[in-house]
Amino acid sequence: MNEALAMLIPTLPGLLVALPVIGGVALAAIPSPRLAAMLNIALAAAGFALALALAALPFGVNGWLHTDALNLPLLLLGALVGLTTACFSAATLPREGFTPVTGRAFHAAFQIFLGAHHLALLAENLGLTWVAIETATLASVLMVALHRGRAAIEAAWKFLILGGLGIALALFGTIVLGLAAQPVLGGEASLSFTALRGVAAQADGGLLSLAFVFLLVGYGTKAGLVPLHSWLPDAHAEGPVAMSAVLSGLLLNAALHAILRAKAVVGLNPATLSPGALLLGMGLLSLLVAAISLWRRRDARRFFAWSSIEHIGLAAIGFGLGGAASVAGMLHLLGHSLVKSAIFFTLGQAGRRQLAELAGLAPARAWIGWPLVVAMLAIAGLPPFSLFASEFLLVQQSAARLPWLVVPLAIGLLVAALALLRQVHAIALGPAAPSAEHAPPTAGAVVPAWLAPWLAMVPVHLHLLLALLLGLALPPALYAMLVEAGRIAG
Amino acid sequence: MTPGAIFTQLVHLALMLALAPLLVGLVRWLKARLMGRRGPSPLQPWRDLAKLARKQPLLAESASVMSVATPYLALAATSAAAALVPGFARGMALAPMADLILVAGLLALSRFALALAAMDVGTAFGDLGAAREMSFAAFAEPAFILSVLCFAILAGSTNLDAIGAAFADGGPGLRISLLLALLALLAVALAENGRMPVDNPATHLELTMVHEAMLLETSGRYLALWEMQAALRLMLWLSLLAALFLPFGTAPAFSGLGGWLLGLLAWVVKLGALAVALAVFESAIAKMRVFRVPEFLGAALLLALLGAVFLFLSTGLA
Amino acid sequence: MSAVLATLLLMLLPLALAGGGAARWPALARLVHGGCFLVSLGFAALGVAVLVFGGGDPLLLPVGPPWAPLSLALDGLSAWFLLLLGLVGAATGLFAWTHEAEAPPRRLLCYPLFLFGMALCLGAADGFTLILGFEAMSLASWGLLVARAMETRGEGERLAARLYLGFALFGAACLIPAIGLMGGLAGDLSFAGLRAAPMQGGMAALVMALVLLGAGSKAGLVPLHGWLPIAHPVAPAGVSALMSGAMTKVALYVVARLVLDLGGPAQPPAWGAPLLVIGAASALFGALRATQEVDGKVLLACSTIEHVGLVAMGLGLSAVLRGADLGPLASVAAGAALLHALGHALFKTLLFLSAGEVEHGAGSRRLDALGGLIHAMPLVALCALFGAAAAAALPPLVGFAGEWLLLQALLSAWRVGALWVQVMVAAVTAVVALSTALGAMAMLRFWGLCFLGRARTPRTLGAQDAAPPARAALVALVVLATGAGLLPGSLLALGAPAVAQVSGHAGLVVAGPWSVGAATAASAYWPLGVLLLVAIVAAALVAGLRRLSLQPAARGPVWDGGFIAPPAHLPFGDPATQASAAGFAQPLRRMLGTRLLMAREAVHFAAPGDPAPARLEAGFRDPVLPAFLRPLLIARDRLAQAAEWLRDLSIRQFLGIAFGTLLLLLALLALAGPP
Amino acid sequence: MGFGQLPFDMAHLLAGGVLLLSFVLLYQRRVTALIGALAAQGAVLAMAVAWQGWVLDVPALYVTALAALLAKAVAIPLGLRLLVRRFGLRRAVETAIGIGPGMIMGVGLVALAILVVLPATQGAGALVREGLAFAMSVMLLGMLMMITRRHAIGQVVGLLSLENGLVLAAAGARGLPLVVELATAALVVALAAVAGFFTLRLRDDFAGLDLGLLHHHRGESAPPGEGPP
Known part of the structure; x- marks a missing residue:
């Protein structure tokens, strides 16, 4: 038995990637919506269990895949958000107006997206990372395009063109990275992360810089x-809600993770254009632009998409600073994904598109409104949630390293938080918007009516609880992992 | 605290109380003479007080316990302040407590009590007077405290007794700052006592009056208490000015009967001189419009500030 | 602890x-x-x-x-x-x-x-x-x-x-x-x-x-x-x-x-x-x-x-x-x-x-609704x-x-x-x-x-x-x-x-x-x-006056500067003859308020012959909060407005921005030159 | 390997050909001509990759070359032609900025590419340096094209041309995993397919391919209100 287990262990990472992909293909073939939804949940649950099992194993390289401190927390998070999103989507698919055909497409794309996301994190080879992210992009483009209509198509097109451009640039960066390693590795280019890190110090600094510029612009897109x-707010707003949740929760993280891998390599060479400074600059720009753009939003999901831009910018600032700030960046990624997907779940449950329609939600529908208020407070960086802890550490570190940075950072955080809290006030205090109550879905429901609200809201509470735990009682093992991740990311 | 000091203290307080109405009477008499009238006897205020105290007081229907309690409180607070200001002798029993800021505080307490009494019945005049009285005080207090600052710098203390002792020794000498502080304190004294040009103590039922407006609803013993309080306040201020600017002749502590008599004589002479000065000043000047008063007191404030700054410069402390 | x-x-x-x-x-x-x-x-x-x-x-x-x-x-x-x-x-x-x-x-x-x-x-x-x-x-x-x-x-x-x-x-x-x-x-x-x-x-x-x-x-x-x-x-x-x-x-x-x-x-x-x-x-x-x-x-x-x-x-x-x-x-x-x-x-x-x-x-x-409590x-x-x-x-x-x-x-x-x-x-x-x-x-x-x-x-x-x-x-x-x-x-x-x-x-x-x-x-x-001092003096005063003046106080109507007695339907007198909150604040409003608090007041008299009372309109506002909040809000709105051009671009222009970013970074690389 | 040697000169020539065709693409005003030039670029690219495979002795590159030939030179241009024929865009003329400024910008981009690559690759071989400079120039020109074209098809062509530059770069790097290159080719096809799908839907919905029509909708079309403090 133990031997069988020992045999199984090396296949775990591969299984984690293969299971959703195979499942996705299978889901495309299943006509029954109810069965598909259940299978979707089961697959996501299996993925989460596999990720947990993987977390119990020591780090190591396993063929083209590897686990280390940098990808494991994100992987666990991704598997969890995948599971909760699957639950949520089972509850809300009919309401979103999916036909059986688009439902099938959605399930398939969702699982393939999950598989690609896991692969992007697990890949030891930067080329493979690139392939995975490209796949994830295509899958998510498909999901965005599922809703017919002018806006959805525009969003998908924009996503496709900009994403395509980004992915091409990232590939060029990847190739240049390989070329940079070529002379050191004796004429053989390699994209293995371990190998690249081994030779980065002797490689040509100029080429590394060039590679990083392309990777930054490519994956940064x-x-x-x-x-x-520019694609991001529209893609978040026009796809299914479940897709918005995984876009903010997973795709952004995976892309930033890829940048971090590149930074981990390039940063080892002292003769490069400082990758941290570039990341920091873009992060700061993201923070400031997002903070100010939040004020003019009317569409709820675009609003939160901009908030995602802000938070990715914050994480980028953390990683750009390096050192303990990288830990803040990691923690921020985790906290942001949890809370942001919770917010999208509540938005989906509330079933309203415009921010103005959300006004007065809390008094009117307390079971949706108050969790949304709490989640928005959390995303605004208020204690005791983990975003507060990570933002505190980030500010503290930036104050210690780059005192001038504190000013724009604090201003950006403040402006963004104020914009969020203006909406919090509207939601908590009204005046109530003219009620556009959605009739409870009857036709095409895939889960029993009594179960649907639970399936939709339990993930919200779970995510918030986890964010709370991360903020107040971060397990020492996880913290050690985050510190190690920060060390890898530089 | 020796029995001698306690005795001195008691004599001082008794003298203050006894002389206060006389001083008011004296000023009135002097003013009348200056205006060419014969004027009532300086004893007239005492006679008025005695008569008022015996009359049955009349309280308004809407009056509360405040109308009854505040006159006692105000006079007690003023008396306490008066007990602290040196008159004919220094080193009295309460000398350690004789702090200038405390004197200001006690005067503020009696002013507060007066304003409460004025508001108690709920009349237009009472409220008007109270509002104005408190507003004027807002300008008088900073001027007073800044004058105190000058003394605190020169004498190293805000204790009246210590200041008196330091000045009697002639230590600080003559300074421009003292002159400025004197001017400021004079202005404050005029405002605090409701004298010309801030208020006219001789009128009733004028829209511009302040002090008298607050007492329109009082009568009998309560009015007597208020009149006594006003008189004592004037006494206190003149004594204060005398103690600060004319410290000569004040009997040192425990100087025996001879020293006391000399000190008493000096004190009475000083008070008389100040009363004459006040009467002359009041006869020569007209009352201001109400809203000119802040300018008047503001000027006093600036003078005191200027005095302090001159001190900083001249003492070379900077 | x-x-x-x-x-x-x-x-x-x-x-x-x-x-x-x-x-x-x-x-x-x-x-x-x-x-x-x-x-x-x-x-x-x-x-x-x-x-x-x-x-x-x-x-x-x-x-x-x-x-x-x-x-x-x-x-x-x-x-x-x-x-x-x-x-x-x-x-x-x-x-x-x-x-x-x-x-x-x-x-x-x-x-x-x-x-x-x-x-x-x-x-x-x-x-x-x-x-x-x-x-x-x-x-x-x-x-x-x-x-x-x-x-x-x-x-x-x-x-x-x-x-x-x-x-x-x-x-x-x-x-x-x-x-x-x-x-x-x-x-x-x-x-x-x-x-x-x-x-x-x-x-x-x-x-x-x-x-x-x-x-x-x-x-x-x-x-x-x-x-x-x-x-x-x-x-x-x-x-x-x-x-x-x-x-x-x-x-x-x-x-x-x-x-x-x-x-x-x-x-x-x-x-x-x-x-x-x-x-x-x-x-x-x-x-x-x-x-x-x-x-x-x-x-x-x-x-x-x-x-x-x-x-x-x-x-x-x-x-x-x-x-x-x-x-x-x-x-x-x-x-x-x-x-x-x-x-x-x-x-x-x-x-x-x-x-x-x-x-x-x-x-x-x-305050204008209270009194006499x-x-x-x-x-x-x-x-x-x-x-x-x-x-x-x-x-x-x-x-x-x-x-x-x-x-x-x-x-x-x-x-x-x-x-x-x-x-x-x-x-x-x-x-x-x-x-x-x-x-x-x-x-x-x-x-x-x-x-x-x-x-x-x-x-x-x-x-x-x-x-x-x-x-x-x-x-x-x-x-x-x-x-x-x-x-x-x-x-x-x-x-x-x-x-x-x-x-x-x-x-x-x-x-x-x-x-x-x-x-x-x-x-x-x-x-x-x-x-103690104040209490002793007050006690002495009370004791002394009690000997002098024996009669208890009588109660009578308010004289109130000679205002006419209130009508029967106003058993507690005419509240208008008391100072209002704004009226009580008037001296300081005029002395300091106009400078520091942008206070203003105006009396509106009734037309001649009209028995209506004159009205006092007084008010003030603290200038400090608006003084720095308003410019900030305006700046925020301007910035937000300006940031909207980012939203209004076409896909081509977005591509152009991405392209421009790349070129900028490349130019930076070229300027930084070989190490 | 250096100047005057056949392998180098040949590689140089082929890569230069790809770059030249990029300029040709940039110069084209008609959609049909654009597609033709793209096919030509694909063919030259396939030759360049195959040549690299021969020079570097990497058989895997032949596969890449074949994929490039089939996808870039044959399948995709054919598909695009089909699309054009179906929409009747044969004679459509479009550029967002003029040809002249476009060319000048293109030259500037090539200069920038060389300026960046040459100092950056001091330690690398001449082939790598030249190849990288050419590849990057092709990429930048492809991007420029995406920006200057208004039609969806023009943008797709720009993207494909950009990918050509990528393949050119990848061909120069020995030891890259084959899966990457295959995935590249596969993804290009997938991308083109998805893009084609979209253009069809765009056609359905808007009866036109002019993307200028699209960008007015952002889900927030109501006039933004002034926020109270």
Whole structure:
């Protein structure tokens, strides 16, 4: 038995990637919506279990895949958000107006997206990372385009063109990275992360810088860093809500993770253009532009998409600073994904598109409104949630390293938080918007009516609880992992 | 605290109380003479007080316990302040407590009590007077405190007794700052006592009056208490001015009967001189419009500030 | 000691949960208030115990982020403020027992958390816990305002809650970088670590500015005071009392802790100057506004600004004097600040609770709708009179003791030597005296218009005096405030550790049990002596006059300057012959208000022959908040407008931007050239 | 390997050909001509990759070359032609900026590419340096094209041309995993397919391919209100 287990262990990462992909293909073939939804949940749950099992194993390289401190927390998070999103989507698919055909497409794309996301994190080879992110992009483009209509198509087109451009640039950067390693590795280019890190110090600094510039612009487009962010609000707003949740929760993280891998390599060479400074600059720009743009939003999901840009910018600032600030960046990524997907879940449950329609939600529908208020407070960086802890550490570190940075950082955080809290006030205090109550879905429901609200809201509470735990009682093991991740990211 | 000091203290307080109405009477008499009238006897205020105290007081229907309690409180607070200001002798029993800021505080307490009494019945005049009285005080207090600052710098203390002792020794000498502080304190004294040009103590039922407007609803013993309080306040201020600017002749502590008599004589002479000065000043000047008063007191404030700054410059402390 | 604090803090959390559960079981409300009362008493007792026996070692809590584990510790400074918080909390707990028994669960949930946040902030032994407590305090109090706004559904309440939260966030956005700057690269945020690595030069100035902006906005210091009179009065009376009495003090504690205790020892005299000047401006503005406001609770909130300013002045002056190596004087100033902080907490709580009783009894907070309440609610009136007199700095009450010490320190501060300090101190001294007198005027106006005179509305006549638990709270506060006023020396001897921490000098030189003073000023204040003196003279007067004048007073109608007798349907006279709130404020409005508060007034006379009365229209507005908020809002809107062009671009243009970014980075690479 | 040697000169020539065709693409105004030029670029690219495979002795590159030939030179241009024929865009003329400025910008981009690459690759071989400079120039020109074209098809062509540059770069790097290159080719096809799908839907919905029509909708079309403080 133990031997069988020992045999199984090396296949775990591969299984984690293969299971959703195979499942996605299978889901495309299943006509029954109810069965598909259940299978979707089951697959996501299996993925989460696999990720947990992987977390219990020691780090190591396993063929083309590897686990280390940098990808494991994100992987766990991704598997969890995948599971909760699957639950949520089972509850809300009919309401979103999916036909059986688009439902099938959605499920398939969702699982493939999950698989690609896991692969992007697990890949030890930067080329593979690139392939995975490209796949994830295509899958999410498909999901965005599922809703017919002018806006959805525009969003998908924009996503496709900008994403395509970004991915091409990232590939060029990847190739240049390989070329940079070529002379040191004796004429063989390699994209293995371990190998690249081994030779980065002797490689040509100029080439590394060139590679990083392309990788930054390429993956930065995916991560939604300003000024490469333009696809992001529209994609978040026009796809299914579940898709918005995984876009903010997973795709952005995966893209930033890819940048961090590049930075981890390039940063080892002292003769490069400082990768941290570039990341920091884009992060700061993202923060400021997003903070000010939040004030003019009317569409709820665009609003929160801009908030995602802000938070990715914050994480980028953290990683750009390096050192303990990288830990803040990691923690911020985790906290942001949890809370942001919770927000999208509540938005989906509230079923309202415009911010103005959300006004007075809390008094009117307390079970949706108050969690939304709490989640918005959390995303605004208020204690005791983990975003407060990570923002505190970030500010503290930036004050210690780059005192001038504190001023724009604090201003950006403040302006963004004020914009969020203006909406919090509207939601908590009204005046109530003219009620546009959605009739509870009857036709095409895939889960029993009594279960649907639970399936939709339990993930919200779970995410908030986890964010709370991360903020108040971060497990020492996880903290050690984050510190190690920060060390890898530089 | 020796029995001698306590005795001195008691004599001082008794003298203050006894002389206060006389001083008011004296000023009135002097003013009348200056205006060519014969004027009532200086004893007239005492006679008025005695008569008022015996009359049955009349309280308004809407009056509360405040109308009854505040006159006692105000006079007690003023008396306490008066007990602290040196008159004919220094080193009295309460000398350690004789702090200038405390004197200001006690005067503020009696002013507050007066304003409460004025507001108690709920009349237009009472409220008007109270509002004006408190507003004027807002300008008088900073001028007073800044004058105190000058003394605190010169004498190293805000204790009246210590200041008196330091000045009697002639230590600080003659300074421009003292002159400025004197002017400021004079203005404050005029405002605090409701004298010309801030208020006219001789009128009733004028829209511009302040002090008298607050007492329109009082009568009998309560009015007597208020009149006594006003008189004592004037006494206190003149004594204060005398103690600060004319410290000569004040009997040192425990100087025996001879020293006391000399000190008493000096004190009475000083008070008389100040009363004459006040009467002359009041006869020569007209009352201001109400809203000119802040300018008047503001000027006093600036003079005191200027005095302090001159001190900083001249003492070379900077 | 820290463990006791942790236990007390932990007890508040189930209370908050119980408050949340009050939606289903209303009886839980009483549990919440009783529990908060007991925990507050515990806080006070703990504060005294720490002041007497010392605080012991910090306690590391098993929660919090690993880089900044939460830690608790109590030293003199925090114990002093904890004592203050405990007293205020206990009083408001009693008050709430009477008046908040049917409070909505939202409020019951936030109330214990509010106490929790304040106590956590005070008990923190590191920067992170401090911020956490500070934020918890802000958020919980915001929750209380939101609960109120949901209750009343008023636009004013909503605006107040929003403004409040905005300033709370602003405070956090300033304090967190300040702590970050203090922590430096080592990132050790424990107070011991911060003390060991003092700031210098420009960094210190930056920290000072940030702390003043952050904690100062919470304390209501000018120029960030504008939100306070809007937000504090919105809450129910007990919460307003906690906000004004305790929360502003917690903010001042943060200032004292960060600027004076952790950052101050090696600083030059100029270190305290900003605090001194800002404090003076706050005192003046607050007092002046208090003389003009027409809503009782707003008036009290403005008076809070005044007193907070005075406390801040004490702290600043202490730093100035310490920088000039005048330790004994610095301790006088610090003592003044601490004493006044405690005194203000007591009398302001008393006043707010009284205002709550008045609102409850007479149905209004507007001064123009009150009057004559001393007849209907004599106990509340007397208690409030004590509070008002203390706030007016009348001897021998507690307000005077604090201001006496402050003035003594100010009057001795010329010894610092530098001319700029001397001139500044002289100017500031004048401002203190001015604001004290203005404060007295404000308090007279508040108390007189509420309780004296004749009823301005019939509703006032139906008022009833306070119910027993609330009555106990009022009386206890009177006793405490009077006691603190009469024994400032003993109190400061108790608070000697706190004074030493703020001033860097061990204790007041002269602080006997019956007196308080400063050796360098060679003067002392004996409050008990003053009380005895006044009492003896008053007794003698009473006794003497009783012999002279035997008849009891007769009652008659009001003469009222000869106004005609009121008609029968106005049994209490014509209220129009009493001063209105605006009318009573008129002298100061004209003297100072037109300059400082943009006050205006206009009298509209009726046409000749029309018997209608003339109308006085008067008003003012505080120019400070709009002066900096409006440009910021305009800038925000402009920027947001400008940022919209990013949204309006076509896909081609977006591509162009991405392309441009790439080219820019490449150009940067080309410029950087080969290494 | 250096100047004057056949392998280098040949590689140089072929890469230069790809770059030249990029300029040709930039110069084209008609959609049909554009597609023709793209096909030609694909063919030259396939030759360049195959040549690299021969020179570097990496058989895997032949696969890449074949994929490039099939996808870039045959399949995609055919598909695009089909699309054009279906929409009747044969004679459509479009550029957002003029040809002249476009060319000048293109030259500037090539200069920038050389400026960046040459100092950056001091240690690398001449082939790598030249190849990288050419590849990057092709990429930048492709991007420029995406920006200057208004039609969806023009943008797709720009993107494909950009990918050509990528393949050119990848061919120069020995030891890159084959899967990357295959994935590249596969993804290009997928991308083109998805793009084609979209153009169809765009056609359905808007009866036109002018993207200028699209960008007015952002889900927030109502006039933004002034926020109270």
